[in-house]
Amino acid sequence: MTLHRRTLLAGAGAIGAAALTRKARAQGGPAPRTGGILTVAADTEPRNLNPAMVASNGVFYVASKVIEPLAEMTTEGDGLAPRLATRWEGAPDGRSVTFTLREGVSWHDGRPFSSADVAFSAMRLWKPLQNLGRVVFKSLEAVDTPDARTAIFRFGEPTPFQMIRNAVPGLASVVPRHLYEVGDIAANPANTRLVGTGPFRFAEHRPGEFYRLEKNPSYWEAGRPYLDQIVFRVLPDRGAIAAALEANQIQLAAFSAVPLADMERLSRVPGIAVIPQGYDGITYQLTVEINHRRKELADARVRRAIAHAIDRKFVVDTIFLGYAKPSTGPVPAFDKQFYTPDVPSTPFDRRRAEALLDEAGLPRGANGMRFTLRLLPAPWFEQTRQFGDYLRQALRAVGIDAQIVNNDAPAHLRAVYTDHAFDLAIGSPVYRNDPAISTTILYESGLPAGVPFANQYGYASAEMDGLIRRAAGTIDTTERTALYQSFQKLAGTELPLIHVAEFTFITVARRSVMNVANNPRWATSHWADTWLSS
């Protein structure tokens, strides 16, 4: 049972690669039917459901239907689809971004939505309180509201418009100012009984049982949503989720809630579809995190040897059953903005690995082993645990004795990111569609202990830090992109951590659910166009 499977980090927006719509567009098919209750599986109940404060997939899964961002990720056009904002424009000097807001939008309690809500959400929630916004919006100084339809974000330092755009879908959820302006925001009752502008209104939460959302009859997009209700049924056991799908007591389970091993069998059940699309905007990366404080691992040759010992194709085929891709570096291949394949590679080659280890002065000892390591697999995914077992065997083959240390989530977090009590760890950072949002933090030095999913590896390189700093202050998109490509190359040369595979999730749904997976963050988007065929 993994409680944290879906609850890792949120995706932000970008020009995603081909996330395919199932049926919807290709088919042209039957006209959408209005009505019906869609019941889906949920396996966690976030204590704070407010996406303006907590940007995480577990929150978005429920909250994205109620509270909307300024814009959503799409595969079409420039990569952003309008939601509460209809236009966005960055100033050439990187000091401001202007959002033009939608007309005729009202909150679920009937009050009108305006630029004051956006300004309040940005200055009082995203910047000071939100887990991701605290970093991305740190230089945001003010949000001007010359009229009710215009919000101008002003930055104290030049801030790349490209990054702000990429951040909008995940980080820019707007909450109503009139409910939040009085009292402690963190203790506001609206954090659990959401009030938004979205296609669905928050109706009921019975703890341990379900969340119930109801159609918003005065949604700004006429004729939407199609569904009358969405019920998120809390089902903590993964076997029970598969059974409930088969019995049609739920119609959809997202975020690979059904074990990969059951997918094959379920896909043969009539009326059930296995859908691997719709998650490109929330790609997770399987990584080997390396503690550079350990003297053997401070040697780049040893890190390279470890990378050569890993058969990425085997990992993808056996552990992910093909539902993943081998990684070449810190940016996943689907990100057409930043990805470059032109990086130093470490193909599977045991002889090369052994040669590098010998060269590093670590010969095999009397017992056939060169040295012993502690290996801490992150406990939250089935695949991170299984890859731990694989890595142990792969390292044994080249003479490294890795001892697996198993922890639950809080103990793992404490051991790796605060106490640094590890030699190797298996991580699964999420790629948030811009290296500045999610990725450079794994490489830059000087972070205090206790910041999770970041460089707690003891890796410090002046060249790397300089490159990251330069890219962060670069406004020009072409120049900025080139810098992040150099960053990928340097990451491949120094190899402070090893990227092994890129994986997304799988949705299992009854075939009666239509318009599934039609955007790159589908499970965490608004489902206004989702419908049930009778």
Add this chain to the structure above:
Amino acid sequence: MSRSARIVVLRLAGAVPTLLIVALAAFALLEFAPGDAVDAYLAETGGDAGYAAELRRRLGLGGTAWERLAGFLLSLGTLDLGRSVVFSRPVVSVIAERLPNTLLLMASTTLFAAGLGLLAGMLAGARPGSWRDRGLSMTALAFLAAPNFWLGLVLVVAFAVSWPLLPVAGLRSLNAPPGLAAAVLDTAWHLVLPTIALGAGYVALYLRTLRAGMITAWQADHVRAAQARGVGDGAVLWRAVTRPALLPTVVIAGQNIGTLLGGSVVVETVFAIPGMGRLAYEAVTGRDTPLLLGVILSATVLVLAVNLLVDLLLARLDPRIGAADA
């Protein structure tokens, strides 16, 4: 002092140190577990250093272990269980929500296991060594050996998926029909599979205990005397053999409450029942010390209360218990 009153006083006096020991053990357990509530939360969200510090400040996780212990004992003394970290609500309200579900599951399981187990035990013990006895004992043993999570999933696949007769999960329909009678029926319907999954193993315990007691009783002098006096077979079986053998099964029922709570962690997870077992699991994985303490303390009170009831029942059934002042 009456016998019952004496038993109540003695048990209550014993309960105070028991509760204290349990509370301290639970506190120590979470203090020694690596990682705190903020680590558990950050595993879901990530966040920078200031974010973690702010969360720790809000949750009052600062200070030394001794300070936290003192605060904990103080609130315990005033019967205040504090606020749950995972649920951001008073522990008492969270437990009040979950406890009825678990009580319901435990009551139905005990009724099912004792009812079926005692009936089968009587049939088996009436003629020890017969084919009927062997058949019943073997079947019960098989259920005792089956792990309850496995049994739960098999029952779901058989009776909710392949043959969609019963609901897969939960204790209530999402759109339950109105009216008390309909609601009771709806819940009873949902309870069938979890009750069997949790209770199947206990059937064997009741069966074996009653059967063993009956085998001993068959050889007792009073049974031979009754048979010699020409008392009818049915009367001998019921009055002379079964009744004295029932006494230990009452003790078993009391002792099972604790293990039943343990088993409910698994069964409540498989059947998605929001009960105390699942709550305990959530409290541990969230490093939610106040909540875990609340769960453990209420479970302890429950076990103590049930055992008190068992003692009172035994005292009624067996006049020797609690009779002497010695």
